[in-house]
Amino acid sequence: MEKRISKVMSAVFEIPVIEINRESSPDTIESWDSLKHMKLILALEEEFEVEFTENEVVEMLSFQLIIMVLKDHGIN
Numbered sequence: 001m002e003k004r005i006s007k008v009m010s011a012v013f014e015i016p017v018i019e020i021n022r023e024s025s026p027d028t029i030e031s032w033d034s035l036k037h038m039k040l041i042l043a044l045e046e047e048f049e050v051e052f053t054e055n056e057v058v059e060m061l062s063f064q065l066i067i068m069v070l071k072d073h074g075i076n
Contacts, residue, residue: 001076005066008047012040025062037061048075 009024010017013031026032032040041057044050044066050073052060060066 001070002067004047005044005063005070008043009040009063012036012043020063022063044070048073050075 006017006020009015009020009029013029013036015029015031019029026037037060038057041052041060044060045052048070050070052069056069056072060069
């Protein structure tokens with residue numbers, strides 16, 4: 001799952017996959033703004049075939065939190 005998240009984040013934020021890690025967040029990724037956040041959410045929904053709630057979308061502000069939300073959807 002983490003490799004898939006990294007690939008999606010790399011594509012959305014237009015940065016190399018090696019720059020994505022468990023600490024990645026808007027504080028560590030300069031291009032992570034509100035528009036890119038929505039693109040990330042849509043890309044993750046497509047990649048993992050899930051639909052996030054409004055609360056989850058607001059919550060998913062780091063690599064770690066994305067993992068937690070996906071696990072809540074039964075994805076490992």
